[in-house]
Amino acid sequence: MKMLKRVVMLTLVAASVGAVLLTGCQGGQGAAGIKSGKGYSMFMRSTYIDWIKELKWYDEAEKRTGIHVEYVRGPEEFADCYSEVDQRIISKNLPDAVMTKLTQTNVYGPQGVFANLAPYIKKYAPNLQAYIDANPDYRKLVTSPDGAIYGLCKETPIFADFIGYRADQFAKAGVDASKIKTVEDFTDALRALKKHFGKDNRNYYPLCGRDSVLRFAAWFGCASSISAEKSGGVYINGHYKDGSFDIMNEDAYAMMQTMNQWYAEGLINPEWVAGTTSEADWESAMLNGNGSVFYDYYNRAEWFMENGGPNSDPDYKMAVLDFLEDGKGNPMKVTTSLKYNDEVVTAVNAKVSEATIKAILKFIDYFYGKDGIILANYGVEGQSFKLAADGSKEFIVDYAKEEAAAAGDKRWSFLSDRLTVCKPVDNVAFFKWNAPLISEAAGRLLVDKNLLKSYTLKFSEADSKELSNLVASVYAAETAGMVTFINGSSKLTPKSWAAFQDTMNKKGLRRIEEIQHEAFVTTYTK
């Protein structure tokens, strides 16, 4: 009897361990979704889901369409999201729809993971079909060689980084911002600021920022580029805008000289150059007076005004500088966001029923129709906007008040740079939905003469893999090398720069440019 008890106990223990193991092996949500055809499940980056849940217009869209989306939370980091898509494919655990990237839909679509939406768009989404027909660049991008559409790219507002500065500090240091036209003027302004604020503060560096310090290439005319003729520098993975540079461009040497000068004179935060500062360090430097100028996301100047600036200094005042010019008065065009974001693509699980595909496309299609465009960009008439006498729409809700709502609270918000639903973007509405400081700057600066055009590139599977591997080693090596030239640990001379260029080409930079150029020609000229 005693032995029997022991056996039973041990069996229970073994069974429990087995159950725990099996539970651990089980996935989350399956592909079952919502069967009624009145909704669907969608895997998405968790941050986007949190934002969607705060949007009043989104709730209204679900009410109007009668379609509910059950979101499946993904990781916060984009790269982790794409990895999870892979894992869900492996474990056959894809929800009805997923946020993925174009390279994944291009490869997994033909392999049977994602549904070919082309026939269903024709059948169920007339507004979306009209949009595709009216935008040949978009059609080329989302259509595979056999005519299938495995994923829909998100449209994004076109914007560039702005040069935000502490207007109050400029005034105190006797710097006239309107006189800053060229990089030389900008450097002189930094010197004046350093002289004024740096004399008693060893931690004061006028130019500061976050992420990569290699963000000024466009000011020198050496941003990475792509055209039917050639490709310069690493262009993919967001480097058409952030971290954009082309070391083979003849102006890149001048950029290195200037940045080295900034570093040597203490005009740029050395910890930022080194890459050892966090975003919070930058924010605190801008708030506590240890920094005066940055070149960052378009609405960051307003962010500092709303997030403690005037509390830390009653004189605190941010402003946005004009973009710089070359010595002849020509604007130095700046890098911009992509119109079609290949990293935020909506794809549909090939295993879902036609009813579910219909629900997904009906929901998306609503946002390509007249009512949906107004709803997603302005909200509801009488609640968030009104029609002016000339027929234009004016927001009647306050941007600052709405955006200051506590996390999780419902609000009117129209920040279309985030993914909500795959939908077209009204650029005018996007910039209207900002504080006066940013709206004014956007109207003044975001004009064609100031902006470089960015292109989304489409690669074959083999090219995409080769490119990924090359970029993994080359971009890191380029960044590391340039930082050593800026901080002076490598002496910058024409000879050492040429040797650096040569090393990077040997590591694979030239091959990267070849693949990118080939993709451009295939995507846009054939």
Add this chain to the structure above:
Amino acid sequence: MPSKDNRRDGATVREESFLRRAIRDIGKNRILYLLMIPGFAMLVLFKIGPVFAMVISLQDYSAAQGVLGSRWVALDNYIRVFKDPYILTIVKNTLILAVLSIVVVFPLPIIFSLFLNEVRRKWVHSAVQALSFLPYFISAAVMVSITYTLLSPSYGIVNEVIVACGGTAINFMAKPSWFRPIYVILEIWQTFGYSSIIYLASMTAIDLEIYEAAEVDGANRWSKMVHVTLPSILPSVIVMLIISVGNIFTVNLDRILLMYNPSVYPTADVIQTYVYRIAFQSTGFPDYSYGTSVNVLKSLIAFALVVGVNKLAAKFAETRLF
């Protein structure tokens, strides 16, 4: 001389008797075998099973097509590894970190535990042991944050002292030459307490009569430590050394990623960070097969090193792990 047939018959007889013995043994010790099932299941599911997944290094693996459906490419990925111009840099960086870890980090817990063993006051012994063990539970993120704070050129206490002494602040975390020393110091800080517990446990098993005999022979405390304690814990030291050598290519990825910045790429980029970038931080389509090939090669070299050290240990120290 027995005929071939006779030999086969003999083998069959031996096989049957083995089977019968095995069945009898399982029947006799069924409780023990039952207890073994969860552990064995874990071993198969999470250790042995994934080894077979390494077959994707011989494929052009696609998550959609799976191991059975993906295209076979023979040794193409391995050939690519040897042709990759960046491989030499990352292998060099990995090896330097690994060798530093063994040469600098490995002996310290041995020395520490030898001295701690000599502490006679029990509460001092326990307190030091507990304090040294504490960092083992600190996560890499917290540990690196503390390091950043201590070494910050703007407000870090180390640089405050340097500046107060008339020096210039140093951005330690941005100097490629400082990356390895800082990594090794953090490795020591985090692991030496844990490792020393293993040696201290071995020391408790040493027969006290040996010490008494040494005392009779006139040995002082130093002599007893060198000639009694150290040789007695040698099997544990060898086992730990073999494990360390087995992990020679396995640097602490979390710590490196947290300490990683463009300034230290020349010394901080190692095999794991490279594989991580290819497979999980891919700029385009992830190349799982190539990443796996790099890792398989890494594992094979580590395995060869473990076997080599094991043989050397058997030959020179008369002890071995397997």
